[in-house]
Amino acid sequence: MDILNALVAFLNFVFIPGLAYGSQLALGALGVTLIYGILRFSNFAHGDTMAFGTMVTILVTWWFQSMGIGFGPLPTALLALPFGIAATAALLLLTDRAVYRFYRKQKAAPTILVIVSLGVMFVMNGIVRLIIGVEDQNFADGARFLITAGDFKTMTGLTEGLAIKTTQAVTVVTAGLTVAFLFWFLQKTRTGKSMRAFSDNEDLALLSGINPDRVVQVTWILAAAMATIAGVLYGLDKSFKPFTYFQLLLPIFAAAIVGGLGSPLGAIAGGFVIAFSEVMVTYAWKKVATYLLPDSMAPDGLLQLMSTDYKFAVSFSILILVLIFMPTGLFKGKSV
Amino acid sequence: MIVVENLHKHFGGFHAVDGASLEIRKGSITGLIGPNGAGKTTLFNVIAGRYQPTSGRVLMAGEDITGLPPHELFGKGLLRTFQIAHEFGSMTVRENLMMVPALQSGERLWNAWFRRGAVAAEEARIRDKADEVLEFLTISHLADQKASQISGGQKKLLELGRTMMVDAKIVFLDEVGAGVNRTLLNTIGDAIVRLNQERGYTFCVIEHDMDFIARLCDPVIVMAEGKVLAQGTVDEVKNDERVIEAYLGTGLKNKVKEEAAHG
Numbered sequence: 214m215d216i217l218n219a220l221v222a223f224l225n226f227v228f229i230p231g232l233a234y235g236s237q238l239a240l241g242a243l244g245v246t247l248i249y250g251i252l253r254f255s256n257f258a259h260g261d262t263m264a265f266g267t268m269v270t271i272l273v274t275w276w277f278q279s280m281g282i283g284f285g286p287l288p289t290a291l292l293a294l295p296f297g298i299a300a301t302a303a304l305l306l307l308t309d310r311a312v313y314r315f316y317r318k319q320k321a322a323p324t325i326l327v328i329v330s331l332g333v334m335f336v337m338n339g340i341v342r343l344i345i346g347v348e349d350q351n352f353a354d355g356a357r358f359l360i361t362a363g364d365f366k367t368m369t370g371l372t373e374g375l376a377i378k379t380t381q382a383v384t385v386v387t388a389g390l391t392v393a394f395l396f397w398f399l400q401k402t403r404t405g406k407s408m409r410a411f412s413d414n415e416d417l418a419l420l421s422g423i424n425p426d427r428v429v430q431v432t433w434i435l436a437a438a439m440a441t442i443a444g445v446l447y448g449l450d451k452s453f454k455p456f457t458y459f460q461l462l463l464p465i466f467a468a469a470i471v472g473g474l475g476s477p478l479g480a481i482a483g484g485f486v487i488a489f490s491e492v493m494v495t496y497a498w499k500k501v502a503t504y505l506l507p508d509s510m511a512p513d514g515l516l517q518l519m520s521t522d523y524k525f526a527v528s529f530s531i532l533i534l535v536l537i538f539m540p541t542g543l544f545k546g547k548s549v
Numbered sequence: 550m551i552v553v554e555n556l557h558k559h560f561g562g563f564h565a566v567d568g569a570s571l572e573i574r575k576g577s578i579t580g581l582i583g584p585n586g587a588g589k590t591t592l593f594n595v596i597a598g599r600y601q602p603t604s605g606r607v608l609m610a611g612e613d614i615t616g617l618p619p620h621e622l623f624g625k626g627l628l629r630t631f632q633i634a635h636e637f638g639s640m641t642v643r644e645n646l647m648m649v650p651a652l653q654s655g656e657r658l659w660n661a662w663f664r665r666g667a668v669a670a671e672e673a674r675i676r677d678k679a680d681e682v683l684e685f686l687t688i689s690h691l692a693d694q695k696a697s698q699i700s701g702g703q704k705k706l707l708e709l710g711r712t713m714m715v716d717a718k719i720v721f722l723d724e725v726g727a728g729v730n731r732t733l734l735n736t737i738g739d740a741i742v743r744l745n746q747e748r749g750y751t752f753c754v755i756e757h758d759m760d761f762i763a764r765l766c767d768p769v770i771v772m773a774e775g776k777v778l779a780q781g782t783v784d785e786v787k788n789d790e791r792v793i794e795a796y797l798g799t800g801l802k803n804k805v806k807e808e809a810a811h812g
Binding site: 409 | 597618631635639644648672
């Protein structure tokens with residue numbers, strides 16, 4: 214039995230990847246939940262909004278790289294991020310002007326808005342593929358590892374290595390900062406409070422002199438920032454492919470709903486619940502088990518509950534369980 | 550103060566407000582009464598910008614305000630409360646009041662980040678004002694409670710308090726007394742009279758409690774079936790044939806009259 218090595222294997226293959234993936238999902242779910250809370254519809258275009266923001270960031274990153282601008286050991290994409298956010302915010306505000314506002318003025322039912330967002334999704338989908346293509350794009354640069362497995366082994370003398378990729382560290386730190394900023398914004402600033410008031414009770418907010426147009430604009434800008442950051446972090450950690458981002462919609466919505474739609478805290482919790490479930494269900498536990506169990510009991514199989522091909526089934530199952538047993542989610546969002 | 554001219558609001562074939570014309574005098578506490586379904590609340594909703602009228606006009610101090618959105622009417626000093634009290638449930642009672650004054654400097658993103666001092670000073674001022682209002686309404690002890698947790702009557706007081714956070718010109722109160730006990734109702738009544746006398750608010754009050762109306766309101770406007778039926782002092786209105794008929798129906802009215810004649 215070798216608890217230390219088992220723990221390191223667990224950290225290396227389950228905890229750290231789960232933490233990074235969870236942070237990405239949480240940021241994505243925050244955008245979805247924000248739009249649901251304030252504009253009152255499920256925005257299916259969010260995955261492709263992430264793709265658009267990431268695409269702009271990648272293009273600017275390439276431009277920076279061609280100019281020889283770098284960010285030391287950190288990915289250049291972080292420098293390009295503000296440009297991606299600005300472009301995405303502009304796109305969303307434009308979309309709102311051209312599409313959503315019309316339906317808002319008509320006081321269209323949320324289901325109609327959902328379908329409208331589906332249409333917007335296809336358009337964004339097309340734009341992204343037209344500009345950058347459907348292929349995988351790898352844009353991570355800078356130092357690859359914060360700690361390599363080899364260094365860790367020589368440092369600690371353990372047989373099991375612990376590798377922390379730069380992108381994983383960047384993901385967790387950036388996500389932490391973004392979430393801290395968002396909560397400060399919602400709790401402390403007058404605009405944030407207006408948004409919460411609007412989400413609590415729209416009629417009363419209007420009668421308190423809160424300008425709905427401004428609340429809507431700020432919501433889109435924040436959603437654009439959250440989506441772009443989430444998309445870029447995911448792309449850095451894995452790679453960028455438009456179709457993958459479209460698929461991300463499922464775990465992101467699962468996260469938002471599990472946490473309770475409309476609840477920012479819930480979105481974060483939901484993100485981690487979904488991410489860790491996915492990673493834990495699809496991880497082959499053989500290695501950890503071998504360290505923990507005596508030799509005679511060492512497992513023959515991989516001890517993998519499901520192959521990674523089925524990872525989306527995990528979010529689906531959790532989504533269904535939550536909808537059956539806790540329809541308002543862990544943090545009592547608006548009922549779905 | 551407010552003039553409503555031949556206002557119509559139709560929902561499909563249903564004429565909720567059907568050619569109502571009325572005037573609310575500056576400085577008055579005007580009562581708006583009528584049987585259920587008379588169109589009182591719909592009239593409020595149209596005046597306060599929640600619904601667009603089908604036709605007709607609303608004037609405020611001579612200016613056409615027909616169909617303006619609620620937050621712009623708020624800027625002009627026209628405020629309202631709801632029949633079923635609304636509140637921002639996730640915020641405290643004090644924060645609910647602090648939400649009200651529109652166009653705070655902290656609302657601009659630039660100021661929120663780069664002029665923290667000025668924003669903080671303004672917040673402190675608004676906070677003091679909120680505490681003052683809570684004192685006035687005798688609910689200071691509730692300041693830090695979540696607004697979703699206070700009682701229905703206290704929510705009504707909170708609604709009234711919201712109108713005191715800014716210099717309102719006219720306030721529309723929709724059944725402030727509904728579901729409120731006598732003592733609290735008196736507190737609300739006192740607050741309305743004081744606001745009317747000390748700060749010059751004009752009020753328009755929908756209420757079913759006739760004692761409450763009789764104590765506060767002059768004049769009283771009676772609505773029935775989307776139209777204005779009668780207008781005058783409480784006593785005039787009470788003895789108006791058409792009003793009694795609207796409330797009781799023809800049969801009952803005759804019966805009451807007969808009994809009066811025999812008795």
